[in-house]
Amino acid sequence: MKDRFADRLLAWYDQHGRHNLPWHQDRNAYRVWVSEIMLQQTQVATVIPYFEAFMARFPDVHALARAPVDDVLSHWSGLGYYARARNLHKAAAQVDEEFNGEFPACQQQLESLIGIGRSTAAAIIAQAFGERATILDGNVKRVLARYHAVPGWPGQTSVLNQLWAHAETHTPNNRARDYTQAIMDLGAMVCTRSKPKCEACPLSAGCQAYANSETRLYPGSKPKKAKPEKATWILILEDAEGRILLERRPPSGIWGGLWSLPELDPGYGSEELQEACERELGITCSDPDLISGFRHTFSHYHLHIQPARLPVVHNTQVADTDRLRWLHRDQALALGLPAPIRTLLTEPEQTALL
Template identity: 80%
Template sequence: MADSFADRLLHWYDRHGRHDLPWHHNRNAYRVWVSEIMLQQTQVATVIPYFEAFMARFPNVQALARAPVDDVLSHWSGLGYYARARNLQKAAQSVVEEFGGEFPQSQEQLESLTGIGRSTAAAILAQAYGIRAAILDGNVKRVLARYHAIPGWPGQTRVLNQLWERAEEHTPVQRVRDYTQAIMDLGAMVCTRSRPACESCPLQQDCTAYAAGETALYPGSKPKKAKPEKSTWMIILEDHDGRILLERRPPSGIWGGLWSLPELDPAFGADELQEACERHLGLDCSEPELISGFRHTFSHYHLHIQPARLTVAGGKNAVADRDNRKWLHRHEALGLGLPAPIRTLLTEPEQAALL
């Protein structure tokens, strides 16, 4: 079965697969690794311009290891899941310090690096070194779950173990680099989440879910749980020189390590913002100008953001520049690692009508 599965998949890939992605050029472990991390939770079309800009700024693991963290986060801004960027740099530093700047060629050593799990390590081995190693990203899980009609949500250990068994079973010794790209391409281009193009699938004749007319049942969905709702004031504080006050967020948690706007408790009313800024920041400000609020969704909750713009009249020295606070002109701020909603607020504050 394994030979037939792999052979048919490779034959399809030779004619229909993606052979010209940016990380296929000058292919090495570093470029494969960065692409794999970027592709987690993110589609290829979105990743391509980020990958190219990242490679231009950090062309090798040494450049990434020694770069300022703000520079790394700035080049990640908009991709989301920012822990990936911080872990990427930590792993780069480990490769330089522990492995002499060369990525190891063993599954165990690769998995010892921050942010690299079993599937990512296997992708590096297969794509960069041509070493037989089974991958299991989201696309591959979907292909295998349907082909073998494996019930249940892949986040469950029992289901995941079955999928790993099948992934190992089907991975060939020959052309493993092409095979790993082929099965990811099949999931992304043919065996899609909704409306899979089964008539174009090279595995259709043996696909258990297709035979039963039940492709929509596989893989099983994650049990749904309502996301909690949270709210915050985000304050755009601008001094008479046109500078904005930014604060660096804590290294862990939402938007960890990024620069953001000061926040105030949503319990404050709009007419209390002036007093709140004076009490909490020592700033004498104008009356607030409210900007239309919006909702930003994280993986585990919704955040209702209500922006307000205030002009600082005095007391700037109460919040002087320091490691976690800076007064910056907008063009300087946009060079830092900013969460996407904050970047939008600083570049397009009038995107919605003023309240």
């Protein structure tokens, strides 16, 4: 018997779908790729301004490949998951060199590029090249988990495999580009996480969760674990000319490769900060001025950030290097900074509101 899933979905998409997103204009593999990477774990409204600015600065894969990675990271500043930006830069060089600047229309070759996994490769094939490929992102997982009443958390391999199998089954042979956009649009606009608009859904007649009034139960939720608590001192070292010391973070780990403010071990008491600056950074400061600290929550832990302003009395040890730089605030804000650090530099008195 014929599966009406795709036909109903496409009919809905023609009337209600999103047809004018920025990456739908001047569509090519490069623009689709950048948009797909930006959209990983990130909502459309957040991505749009970043995409526009990124395209203005890096209009094609060659421009991206030859740009300094600092430039790429600064355009990613505030978007999060910075490994995406570092990988984007690496993959651009791969495409430029190994594929002569042309993206392959092949799932396996696309997945050989760092940062492109199974779903993103499929999205590029469908969106950029218009060929049949099956995606499975958060939207599709939610739609399919409900439609087929697939129990369990999609992070579990067995659940994930079932969802992939359903996704493959429903993917039609025609209109690949529209179908992938359609099922994502349905998940984002109708089959939402909370309060889904089932009365407006083209698939409600076949939806098992809807039939049982159990849309709330799908997809299954992730097992909860307590987040560990961490703490750190964040230093605002400001010299007499109003320059601040910036430090480049290690290439991997949280905020990898971004510029930030120097940190000190949380074990130091506030009265020990002065001495620690002298010993560890070679910078002589006067008494620290503590700004109200705040807690910043990451995916896997809570971080207590305690900012300390330290007026620099004497500085001869630290020159401008690849890792440390003295910059005025406006210059610092032009670097790729993590969002909380940017806020701290912009409005230090309000960071407690974070």
